[in-house]
Amino acid sequence: MSDPVIEARDLSKTFPGGVVAVNGLDLAVPPGVVYGLIGRNGAGKTTAIRMLMGLLRRNRGTARVLGTDLWTAPIETRARVAYVSQLQRLHAWMTPEELCHYASHFYGRWDRAYARDLARRFDVPWDYQVGVMSGGEQRKVAIVLAFAARPDVLLLDEPAAGLDPIARRELIDELIEVLSRVDGCTVLFSTHIISDLERIAEHVGIMDRGRIVAAGRLDELQSRTKRVQVVFEGAAPPPGFALPGAVRSKAEGPVVTAVVRLASDAQLDEVRRLPGVRVNVFPLGLEEIFIELFGPGSRAEFVDGEL
């Protein structure tokens, strides 16, 4: 397997005052992969991405993009990485046109025509000062700047927050366009819009309290995580009954419902063979999986860090 393009090892950040934002984060994104990062507010996603981007000094561990620490990397390397973030400040007095002109000096592969085309498709007012634009419009400008740099790596922190549905779909389409190119692009993005992630993320990582608690291929996570309902007809479940691979389980009268992680559906055969038992298996969307694992009353423990 080729070296990861984005990599964090034991990455940690404690802010003055003692707030531990990132605490031993391990993450690796192989070339050409779209990695989706999810987690509750305050899980440390933004801080982690800022350290990877070289905008924030870490306290411990390593953060590498394209094999180097962007905190100390030369401008040529930094120019191959583009960033969109909720914390980003664009020069408020400039228009998108001026910002593009300004940015073109820093990015060797700056594509002027592409920037124009993107601005048109994202419906960015080309000659308004950025400072008078809405939050969503400013985000669109940041997206235009990031893509027009023709980067090898995109670090996107909540890129879709504040975007209208059409701009959101345009963003996904643009990512697909970039990913279809022969010279590919590696993408790390954080989001609360899980439907976007389900469309384009190949890998997902779930962050909780400053670290990745579970990570893996999205299709495997979907194939392995199910909701299972077992109905014991005319009887209560036998004492000590437990579904194989159950993460969360709840019993009400004759019905046992559980979220399970299974290597194969055959693991349920034993339950199916019990007398007077009815078993139903339902697929779970990522949002439901996330809520089941992190919602009220649950704090899933991941023994192996595997989803």
Added chain:
Amino acid sequence: MLHLQIDPHSGIPVYRQVMDQVKYYVAAGTLRPGDVLPSIRELAQALSVNPTTVVKAYNELQHEGVVELRHGKGVFVADGAPAMSDAERRKALARLARQLAVEALQMSASPDLVLRVVRDELEALNRERSRD
């Protein structure tokens, strides 16, 4: 281009959804041997999904003998039925039949009913296939 309906929230991996629908169209005769499928990029754009998802679906479909990827030319529906031996076909069918049998037992359906439903479905697919 044929319409494929993708539901990213369903919890069923998107590549699986693509595979199942292509297989359905082939089984129903809507797609015939030699027909061209959309390119990876076209399908990724049309469905707004990651191109690697489409690659995975096409690779798996090729593995199952449903499509053929010809380099530089595109993706075609493979000639003839999926290249399976009788034994393999029997094994694949038995796995699906097992699921059906389990469900049927759970809802106390009679064996006659199960067989009748299967026969009706086969006939319906055949009718669809001969219509066009």
